[in-house]
Amino acid sequence: MSGLKKRIIFLIDMQSFYASVEKAANPQIRNKPVVVAGDPERRSGIILAACPIAKSYGVVTAEALWQAQQKCRQLVVIRPRMEVYIQRSMQITRIFESFTDLVEPFSIDEQFLDVTGSVHLFGDALQMAAQIRQRVWMETGVNCRVGIGTSKVLAKMACDNFAKKNEEGVFWLKKEELSNTLWKLPIDKLFGVGSRMKRHFHRMGIYQIKELAELSPQILARRWGVNGEVLWRTAHGLDDSPVSMDTYDVQKGIGQQITLPRDFHTFADIKTILLELLEEVCRRARSKELMGSVLTVGCRGADLVAGTGFNRQMKLTEQTNDVMTLYQAACFLFNRHWEQTPVRSIGVNLGQLVPDNVLQLNLFTDNVKRQSLAHAMDDIRDRYGTAAILRASSLLESGQAKERARKIGGHYK
16 A cells, blocks of 8 residues: 555635626726625525635625625626636636646536646646646636545545645645644634534534544544544545546436525425426436436425425336326425415425336336327427426426526526
8 A cells, every 4th residue: 555656636616706707808897896696686696606806805615695785885896607608618618627637626616637647748737737727827817726635525624724725726735734724723724524524523622623633533433423523634644535527427316496586485386486486397217217216305485584494305106207106295395384374496306216216106107108198298308408398387386397498407597
């Protein structure tokens, strides 16, 4: 094992990606405070990206647009153009692939690169990172930051905690130097520790990553099972997962969620949304030749302070990607757990996926006919758009299918 070559992994993050793309497309706003935000007319006026100038006024991602405008009166607000951002992300991926064939997207603006086998062609890791940053900037106008480590988790934390905060935009987080770098940071700077886990650690008297790293992994495993041991390994930079182009090929679930344009109060309106969401979930499942046997339904209430809402799942009697079968189950599940409070958002998910090459016969339902009809509707939508054929309920005031067809990932194209 000692003779194995140490891996060199990059995590490359695009700075204020959406806002950077907009500034590159319009030089007139390059020196202005720019944010990309959802449509305030439909209660989705949330900051999706803020440029460094806007952030200097205290504007932060995920806050309401009206709050950001109070902080900075001269804010330039741009509605998202998701098709453009996806195209630019793919262009950046092609740049990365000219440096290594091992490129793994982590999100639209973050990608892992394993450069172990090619770094010698570009000098060392730091020189290679500088060349990548220069090419991305010259070809797209987007500034990127590079975290370097011997594992994906080290590269991710190197980028988030150090590269994003230094002028060079590059940081190499080395395992032998963790006690003087990563371990000095607060516990919530550890990858995988959110606000809830942070509170758990604080109750244990753990405030720094160092205090977690020095614990026995068995103690953490007894308390949180596998996740406890994973957090201990993360603190030590231990992560054997490869950078792989097919990481996301094995799909665990297919879900769809919507933030509603107004609070929904009646089950009749909610049923319309459940049907529309399941239409999309089933269409995606059929396109991947999959079906599932676990349905999850959830909602978030209008009262964000009280935190109303629920997330529940049920095991189906058989695997399916039939929309009406799932719709009946979703209505039962929602009606059972909904406390009649106003609903702000609704989500559904189909899990425990298996290939759909086996069809369960039913004495009371013609599943073969249903499948043929579903595939015919899929063909029409694939050819003419998702709103080309709709159920009558989507034409009601509560229906959102036409509006959703104009969007990608919940945002306008």
